[in-house]
Amino acid sequence: MRRSTATVFPHTPASRLGLSRERILEAGLEVLDREGLAAFSMRRLAEELGIGTMTLYGYFPSKDLLLDAIVDASATKLVSAATATSGPWKQRLRELMLSVRQALGEHPAIAELRRTRPLLSPGALEVPEAAMSILIEAGFTKADAARTYRALYLFALGFAAYGPRGRSEDTATFEVQSALSAETHPVLVDTARESAAAMADETVFELGLDYLLDGMERALA
Amino acid sequence: MRRSTATVFPHTPASRLGLSRERILEAGLEVLDREGLAAFSMRRLAEELGIGTMTLYGYFPSKDLLLDAIVDASATKLVSAATATSGPWKQRLRELMLSVRQALGEHPAIAELRRTRPLLSPGALEVPEAAMSILIEAGFTKADAARTYRALYLFALGFAAYGPRGRSEDTATFEVQSALSAETHPVLVDTARESAAAMADETVFELGLDYLLDGMERALA
DNA sequence: ACCTGAACACCGTTCAAGT
DNA sequence: ACCTGAACACCGTTCAAGT
Numbered sequence A, B: 001m002r003r004s005t006a007t008v009f010p011h012t013p014a015s016r017l018g019l020s021r022e023r024i025l026e027a028g029l030e031v032l033d034r035e036g037l038a039a040f041s042m043r044r045l046a047e048e049l050g051i052g053t054m055t056l057y058g059y060f061p062s063k064d065l066l067l068d069a070i071v072d073a074s075a076t077k078l079v080s081a082a083t084a085t086s087g088p089w090k091q092r093l094r095e096l097m098l099s100v101r102q103a104l105g106e107h108p109a110i111a112e113l114r115r116t117r118p119l120l121s122p123g124a125l126e127v128p129e130a131a132m133s134i135l136i137e138a139g140f141t142k143a144d145a146a147r148t149y150r151a152l153y154l155f156a157l158g159f160a161a162y163g164p165r166g167r168s169e170d171t172a173t174f175e176v177q178s179a180l181s182a183e184t185h186p187v188l189v190d191t192a193r194e195s196a197a198a199m200a201d202e203t204v205f206e207l208g209l210d211y212l213l214d215g216m217e218r219a220l221a
Numbered sequence C, D: 001a002c003c004t005g006a007a008c009a010c011c012g013t014t015c016a017a018g019t
Helices: A002-008 A021-035 A042-049 A053-058 A063-076 A089-106 A108-114 A123-138 A142-162 A169-178 A186-190 A192-199 A204-220 B002-008 B021-035 B042-049 B053-058 B063-076 B089-106 B108-114 B123-138 B142-162 B169-178 B186-190 B192-199 B204-220
Strands: none
Touching (some): A021 A042, A021 A063, A123 A142, A123 B186, A142 B192, A204 B204, B021 B042, B089 B204, B108 B142, B142 B204, B186 B192
């Protein structure tokens, strides 16, 4: 149902203000990136574009559908990354998941939005198409390939949504230490610096991804 | 700063309405579970409790701090799960992560809230304390143990926040198939049933967890 | 002391009107 | 045809007042 936006509002009206759905989506993504989902409102976006709030409703029937369209548009950009290469399956899958993670990481608000908006536009499906192709070639059954891709994707989403968020390592250290006492949490106290560093560590994605790929390799053998 | 709630509002006032912070948190979690974060409002919660909206502000200084307290309270329940057992490190860690996943899955709105609320209350720290202890015993360095736990935890959060959500397998199949064409997505079309099943499959968590644990074992060797 | 209604500055969206 | 202000039913929170 939600996907019918494009057919309900099929073409750009002859705007007197230089408006178009694309222009609105672009500005919407900017506001999301800059101020976050919580600050995103129809009134705020209209102000950004210098138009009346209700003008937006000539291009998108609701805030929800506008957000869906922003998610779709930003997902389509993944296509080029997905159309990659040849080589050993582990390496190809690794590169694909790294590009997924990068794409998710560039727009943190998008990852948040995806929680309630499963992504099924053609552009967004390039990644699972490529991943499933690699997995089946590697020797997984259809069912195992699907479940395995799902595990990889959920890890990438988890990292994008809950991973490092600009917070500095020092801040994290302070936060961890101030909540601890040596009697109740001896190990965490002893590893406070390392735990704080891990929270800010972007390479945790690659660490987890390599654990997953190695575990997959073992399951194939 | 956010954690100072408890000291700013240290005790339950002598309520004429049988109110207490605990009672409010309990009702808040019920509303979150039943209606989701989007529907949660101070007015809605007050209505649920049969009190004036502003009465809530005598117990919690803001909606944000009330939500923090709900997250903390629900996290503390994990303690018992964390105080588990002996045995091989893989098995102990596996059980611990399964209990984390179960706890996160029982209250989906909590997983959503954690996105912007790092959890540092003493109760919530039992799990990382136990996990780090197992990992160091297994032979990981402090830094690798911290990064590895982080990867495991991000996978659990990803599954809780983005995993199966009651949607039936049939619905998922329909949604996947209706977006596909055989020319552009041959593999997905060929595996539509399996891909849809994977989206609804609760055991994907265990699959990914076992991949991670096997990969970790290999890294130790 | 505990509790609360009115009011303010927000929000998404309907509807009727303006060009 | 495209664009929009007023109005409605919401929201979190301040403030002053009620018991």
